[in-house]
Amino acid sequence: MTLVLRWLRAFGRFWYDFVVGDDWTVAATVVVALLATWLLRGAGMSAWWLLPAAAGAVVGLSLRRTMR
Amino acid sequence: VSGSSAFVVTFLAAAVEVIEMVIIVVGVGSIRGWRSTWLGAGTGLAVLAVLVLVFGAALRAVPISALRLVIGTLLLIFGLQWLVKGIRRVSVNGLRGMGERSATAENVPVSGVDWTAFVLSFKGVLLEGLEVAFIVVSVGLAGQTLGSAVLGAVAAFVVLAGAGLLARGLVQRIPRSALQLIVGTLLSSFGTFWSVQGLGIAWPGNDLAILGLIGWYVLTAAAYVAMLRSGLAKKVQR
Numbered sequence A: 001m002t003l004v005l006r007w008l009r010a011f012g013r014f015w016y017d018f019v020v021g022d023d024w025t026v027a028a029t030v031v032v033a034l035l036a037t038w039l040l041r042g043a044g045m046s047a048w049w050l051l052p053a054a055a056g057a058v059v060g061l062s063l064r065r066t067m068r
Numbered sequence B: 001v002s003g004s005s006a007f008v009v010t011f012l013a014a015a016v017e018v019i020e021m022v023i024i025v026v027g028v029g030s031i032r033g034w035r036s037t038w039l040g041a042g043t044g045l046a047v048l049a050v051l052v053l054v055f056g057a058a059l060r061a062v063p064i065s066a067l068r069l070v071i072g073t074l075l076l077i078f079g080l081q082w083l084v085k086g087i088r089r090v091s092v093n094g095l096r097g098m099g100e101r102s103a104t105a106e107n108v109p110v111s112g113v114d115w116t117a118f119v120l121s122f123k124g125v126l127l128e129g130l131e132v133a134f135i136v137v138s139v140g141l142a143g144q145t146l147g148s149a150v151l152g153a154v155a156a157f158v159v160l161a162g163a164g165l166l167a168r169g170l171v172q173r174i175p176r177s178a179l180q181l182i183v184g185t186l187l188s189s190f191g192t193f194w195s196v197q198g199l200g201i202a203w204p205g206n207d208l209a210i211l212g213l214i215g216w217y218v219l220t221a222a223a224y225v226a227m228l229r230s231g232l233a234k235k236v237q238r
Helices: A002-019 A024-042 A050-066 B003-032 B034-061 B064-093 B115-142 B146-172 B176-198 B206-237
Strands: none
Touching (some): A002 B115, A024 B176, B034 B115, B115 B176
């Protein structure tokens, strides 16, 4: 049981590190931008440009945050 | 559709997907080390082989859009994290660190499996491999030329995977800090492309949009490196 728990904890920690990494705002921005892209698509707009634009912006914000 | 046309069409279409697969595997292996990267790529190929054998033509029913969305999103998030680290390192250290491979610098475990390398190469190989399988099934069944379509895809894999193996030595010579920037740019580009495609949105120029995305992330990285370097230079002058 402890072995399974330890494995589950390590598995969860791995995915947390993989997705969240040093700066949680990167993952959050990507998810929000994808959601907005999907909503705009529903409204009849082809918003393929939104995700690259948001990604470029969040790189700058993350650099500012991590280089402080 | 004749057998030879099916071969050529499948070879070219599969080549586009295999190039993406090879770029991811070579990039991840160069940064994180080869053992776990090969393990991930091999497991991806094994899972793909099982899926193809079990499902065969029914593979067309696999929800590829959902897979693209999930895998693309994860690759993008991870690629952006590497891009940030690469920009930071190139801004501070320039292109120093030629050929250095420090396991501890990337938190790569000295023993056991490096799950980051495993997952990245596994996902890249599985998604691209599935796309190749769809191409083979679609072209092969549409023209009743499944054998030629399979041969075309296998030829594309052998040629491009061989080219990737040869390129490995060249990639290892790229400065350490620049390599992380380059791989971050590529993972972000593929991740952006797949996740938006997964939402059912078509890119202008289809697969060519990947080149545009690579250009966009390269320009973005260059702009941030220039800004950070000028900021650091001002600090030193003070």
